[in-house]
Structure formats: C-alpha cells, structure tokens
Amino acid sequence: MTLFGYRLPAMSSLILWAAVWEIVGLSGWTFFIPPLSEVITTLFSVIGTPAFTKALSQTAYAFGAGVFFAVVIGIPVGILMGKSRIIDELLLPWVNIFLSAPLTALVPVLMVLFGFGMKSIIITTTLFAIWIIILNSRAGVKQINRSLVEMARSFGASPLDAFFKVYFWAALPEILGGVRIGVIRAVKGVIIGQLLISIVGFGALFELYSNNFLMAHFWAVLIVLFALAFSLSEFLGYLERRISYYAASR
Amino acid sequence: MSQTSDAFGKADPIDIDSAVSVRGVSKNYGEVEALRDLSLEFPRGQLTSLLGPSGCGKTTLLKIIAGLIPATAGEIEIDGRKVTGPGPDRAFVFQDFALLPWANVLRNVSFGLELRGVGKSEREAVAEKYIGNVGLSGFEKAYPHELSGGMRQRVGLARALSVDAQVLLLDEPFSAVDEQNRRKFQEDLLALVRNENKTFIFVTHSIEEAVYISDQIAILLPRPSRVSEIIRPTSFRGTKADNIRRSPEYLDIVDQIWASLRNYVE
Numbered sequence: 001m002t003l004f005g006y007r008l009p010a011m012s013s014l015i016l017w018a019a020v021w022e023i024v025g026l027s028g029w030t031f032f033i034p035p036l037s038e039v040i041t042t043l044f045s046v047i048g049t050p051a052f053t054k055a056l057s058q059t060a061y062a063f064g065a066g067v068f069f070a071v072v073i074g075i076p077v078g079i080l081m082g083k084s085r086i087i088d089e090l091l092l093p094w095v096n097i098f099l100s101a102p103l104t105a106l107v108p109v110l111m112v113l114f115g116f117g118m119k120s121i122i123i124t125t126t127l128f129a130i131w132i133i134i135l136n137s138r139a140g141v142k143q144i145n146r147s148l149v150e151m152a153r154s155f156g157a158s159p160l161d162a163f164f165k166v167y168f169w170a171a172l173p174e175i176l177g178g179v180r181i182g183v184i185r186a187v188k189g190v191i192i193g194q195l196l197i198s199i200v201g202f203g204a205l206f207e208l209y210s211n212n213f214l215m216a217h218f219w220a221v222l223i224v225l226f227a228l229a230f231s232l233s234e235f236l237g238y239l240e241r242r243i244s245y246y247a248a249s250r
Numbered sequence: 251m252s253q254t255s256d257a258f259g260k261a262d263p264i265d266i267d268s269a270v271s272v273r274g275v276s277k278n279y280g281e282v283e284a285l286r287d288l289s290l291e292f293p294r295g296q297l298t299s300l301l302g303p304s305g306c307g308k309t310t311l312l313k314i315i316a317g318l319i320p321a322t323a324g325e326i327e328i329d330g331r332k333v334t335g336p337g338p339d340r341a342f343v344f345q346d347f348a349l350l351p352w353a354n355v356l357r358n359v360s361f362g363l364e365l366r367g368v369g370k371s372e373r374e375a376v377a378e379k380y381i382g383n384v385g386l387s388g389f390e391k392a393y394p395h396e397l398s399g400g401m402r403q404r405v406g407l408a409r410a411l412s413v414d415a416q417v418l419l420l421d422e423p424f425s426a427v428d429e430q431n432r433r434k435f436q437e438d439l440l441a442l443v444r445n446e447n448k449t450f451i452f453v454t455h456s457i458e459e460a461v462y463i464s465d466q467i468a469i470l471l472p473r474p475s476r477v478s479e480i481i482r483p484t485s486f487r488g489t490k491a492d493n494i495r496r497s498p499e500y501l502d503i504v505d506q507i508w509a510s511l512r513n514y515v516e
Contacts, residue, residue, distance in 0.1 A: 150318050151348035154336045155362040155413065165365075169352050245395060246351035 034216045043220035058201035062118060063190045066125020070182055074130040075175055078137025079167055099131040107196045121193035128189025129182035136178025140171025173243055180236035187229040269294040269449035270315060270417055275324035277310055284310050286474035297443045297450035299460035301507065302470035303514040308453045309421055315451065316342050316419050328417060338366065341410035343420040347402045349394040355381060356390040358405050362413040380408040400431030420452045436463050437491045457507045462494055469507060472514060479510065
C-alpha cells in the first residue's frame with residue numbers, strides 16, 4: 001500500500017493499532033488495558049521466569065502431542081476416505097458432525113473418560129484439529145488426476161507404493177492447507193483443555209493473572225501465545241507456497 | 251472398398267506373428283454396449299493404429315489391453331499369456347502425460363523402474379539413456395511445469411521405453427502437443443518403431459497421423475464398436491520420412507479412410 005506517495009512496509013497498520021493501545025492505556029480509562037509499553041516490559045521480565053518456561057513446555061508438549069496424533073491419524077484416514085467408497089460412507093457423516101460441533105461441550109465427557117490429566121488435554125487438542133485435516137486430505141485425494149492413478153497401476157505400483165509415492169504427494173497441497181487450519185484450531189483446543197480440564201500451562205497462567213488483576217502479565221502471555229500461533233500458521237503457509245508450483249499443474 | 255483391400259493387402263491372420271491378440275472382447279457399461287465381440291491381431295515389432303470417430307471405444311480397447319479396465323467378455327493374449335491386469339510386458343503413454351509434477355525429469359523417467367524395485371543408480375543410468383534417446387539431454391533436473399507440452403510427452407515416452415516392455419500402448423499421445431512438435435514426434439516415432447523392435451499400439455483420431463506412422467491401421471466404427479476394416483500400407487513404409495506425405499498411396503489411403511468415416515462424424 002502507498003500513502004502520499006510513500007510505500008508502506010507490510011503490517012504497518014500494526015504500528016497504528018499499537019499507538020492507539022498505548023494512548024488508551026496511558027489515559028487510564030480502564031484497569032483492564034494497561035499501556036502497551038508496560039505490557040512489553042512485563043513480557044520480557046516474565047519470559048525468563050520458571051513459571052513461564054514451565055507453562056510453555058507443558059503447553060508445547062500437549063500441543064505438539066495433540067497435533068502429532070491429529071496429523072498421523074487424520075491424513076491416512078482422509079486419504080482412505082478419498083479412495084474407498086465404503087469407508088467414506090461410514091465416516092463422512094461423523095467427520096462433518098464433529099467438524100461443526102461445539103467441541104468445548106464434549107470436554108466434560110472426556111474428563112470422565114480419560115481423567116483430569118495431560119491425556120485429556122492432548123485428546124482435546126487432537127479433537128479440535130483432526131476433522132479439518134481429514135476433510136482436506138479426503139478432498140485432496142478426490143481431485144487426483146485419474147491418469148496419475150492409472151499410471152501408477154499400469155507401471156505395477158503396489159498399494160503401499162501408490163499411497164506413499166503418488167496419492168500422498170498429489171494431495172499434499174490440500175493436506176497442508178488442512179494441517180494449517182488444524183494447527184490453528186489446535187491452539188484453541190490446548191488452551192480450552194488447560195482451562196477446563198486441569199489448570200496447567202498457559203491456562204494456569206491466564207487463571208493466575210486474571211484472578212489477581214495482573215493485566216499487564218495477562219496481556220503479555222496472550223501476546224506470546226498469539227505470536228506463537230501466528231508464526232506457526234505463517235510457517236505452514238510458507239510450506240504451502242513452496243509446493244504451490246505443482247498444485248496448479250496436476 | 252474391396253479394391254482398397256486388394257491393392258494394399260488385407261491382413262492374413264495365418265501368417266502373422268502376433269504379439270497381442272484380442273479375441274471376442276466385449277465391454278458393457280451397464281446398458282451401454284461399448285465394444286461388441288471385437289477381435290484383432292497386432293503383429294510383432296510393428297505399429298498398429300486404432301482409428302475411428304470419437305466414442306468408438308478405441309481408448310476403451312487400449313485400456314482393456316493395458317489391463318486397466320476388465321473386459322465383460324472375451325480375452326487378450328500377449329505372447330500367449332492371458333491378460334488379467336497390468337503387467338511388466340506393457341507400458342502406457344498417456345494423452346495428458348501423467349507425469350509426477352513434484353518430481354524432476356530424471357525421477358519421472360525412472361519412476362516405472364522405481365516401482366519395480368530397481369536400485370537407484372541402475373534405474374537412473376537407464377533413465378539417462380532414454381532421456382538422451384528422446385532428445386531431452388540436459389533437462390534431467392527440470393520439472394514438468396517448466397517444460398512444453400511436447401517435451402512433457404517425450405518424458406512420458408522415455409518412461410514407457412525405460413521399463414523395456416515388449417508392447418507400448420499410446421493413447422492419443424500427440425493430441426495435447428502443438429502441430430510442429432507433433433510432426434517432429436511422428437518422425438521420431440517412425441525411427442523408434444524401426445530401431446526398438448517393440449510392438450506399438452497407437453490410438454489416434456487423426457487420419458493423416460495414422461496413415462503416416464502405421465504398419466497396420468484398424469478402423470473402428472461406433473455403437474457398438476467393431477473393426478470395420480484393416481489397412482496395411484505397403485509401398486511407402488520403407489521410404490524416407492520426408493517422402494511419405496507425397497506418396498500416392500498415402501494420399502489414396504487418407505481419402506479412402508475419410509470416405510468410410512465421414513458418415514459417422516456428427
């Protein structure tokens with residue numbers, strides 16, 4: 001974008017919004033919004049503390065495990081649904097229901113089934129991420145060029161070879177798109193899990209700070225979380241663009 | 251039409267050494283009869299075209315020979331062995347090339363060997379050789395989207411050649427290639443048929459192309475498909491590629507085929 005003939009760098013609107021935040025914070029209008037500068041200094045002082053690193057590692061562990069299971073289960077299930085009519089008929093209604101269902105309401109059920117520990121948090125994270133990954137993998141496989149499938153068959157590909165050397169790669173652009181959206185949903189899942197199931201990780205920090213009206217701390221942790229989620233999504237978007245050269249020419 | 255047959259010699263089933271035999275093949279899609287009781291012999295080491303109006307089932311027949319779709323009735327034999335599915339004795343060249351867009355030329359050409367479990371260095375050596383044979387040396391590291399249509403089909407052809415199958419099945423391989431590249435391709439294919447000693451089965455809808463490259467042309471007529479005529483050009487097959495299109499026999503056959511096909515063109 002250009003303004004008065006000057007080219008503005010990307011995301012320069014963020015500077016404007018940061019200024020608005022700072023002014024609102026300095027005016028003392030509400031305790032809920034401290035000045036941004038105060039939030040930033042708090043952020044740097046908080047980052048080194050044991051409480052923060054513990055929260056980060058707990059959250060990262062639950063998040064990583066949750067996303068891992070969502071990807072490792074979701075992609076093969078999606079590909080199988082795209083290739084087999086029977087599996088598709090069996091699973092598609094459930095996938096669609098869970099994709100749009102308010103999963104937060106299921107969390108108490110998970111607590112009853114799997115207890116109040118890390119296991120339930122990981123399952124919650126997986127449940128938030130997996131459905132869109134399944135649906136996108138399925139869509140990716142469904143649009144594979146028919147002659148690529150025939151090519152694999154005519155050159156004698158075993159089902160396993162066809163799966164790993166043709167179907168997976170041919171569906172990869174859609175799969176990565178699904179993983180990117182799934183990861184964003186998993187961030188929601190892990191925080192909701194940590195708030196509802198057991199108060200650990202970032203969820204515990206949010207509880208602690210908001211209950212004690214430490215708003216600068218609250219915002220600092222929130223900014224860290226937003227930044228992490230945003231960079232993750234940008235990284236996956238970058239991977240998607242890396243392979244887009246062949247997405248159009250399949 | 252009987253004159254044509256006399257002049258150009260009709261295929262005599264007794265004295266041909268057939269690489270591929272199609273016997274009484276029928277194919278139904280539900281109520282629709284695509285092929286009915288079709289029989290055809292494909293002489294070894296020669297190129298046979300399947301020519302006919304669109305919807306005459308020539309691609310269906312080719313895919314049945316490839317083992318990609320099952321016949322409803324009848325059987326295909328290759329060197330006396332019945333076809334039950336795809337096999338290493340046949341290689342397919344696709345109309346839309348069917349290359350792996352995420353793999354470079356070298357991997358694409360060696361992909362058939364890769365699926366057969368041939369080691370990396372060995373299969374890449376074979377692939378290098380055929381990349382050279384189809385005139386793509388220097389493009390080993392290029393990706394399909396960086397190549398023109400003609401070059402992509404050369405990759406598809408090199409892939410089919412490198413698995414060293416006895417029978418090559420080509421499904422309208424030049425229809426997505428521009429006119430000048432197509433002509434070059436046709437000349438190269440003539441040399442290939444002469445040098446490779448393989449049996450080529452070539453589906454096309456272009457009369458000129460079929461007459462130019464074929465040792466034997468099978469004319470298929472639609473609804474349901476059957477072989478209406480088999481033509482074997484004789485006089486110009488041995489001559490230089492440049493002279494074929496000027497040969498009187500070439501022009502006569504093109505006219506004859508058009509005369510028999512024109513009624514079937516909508």
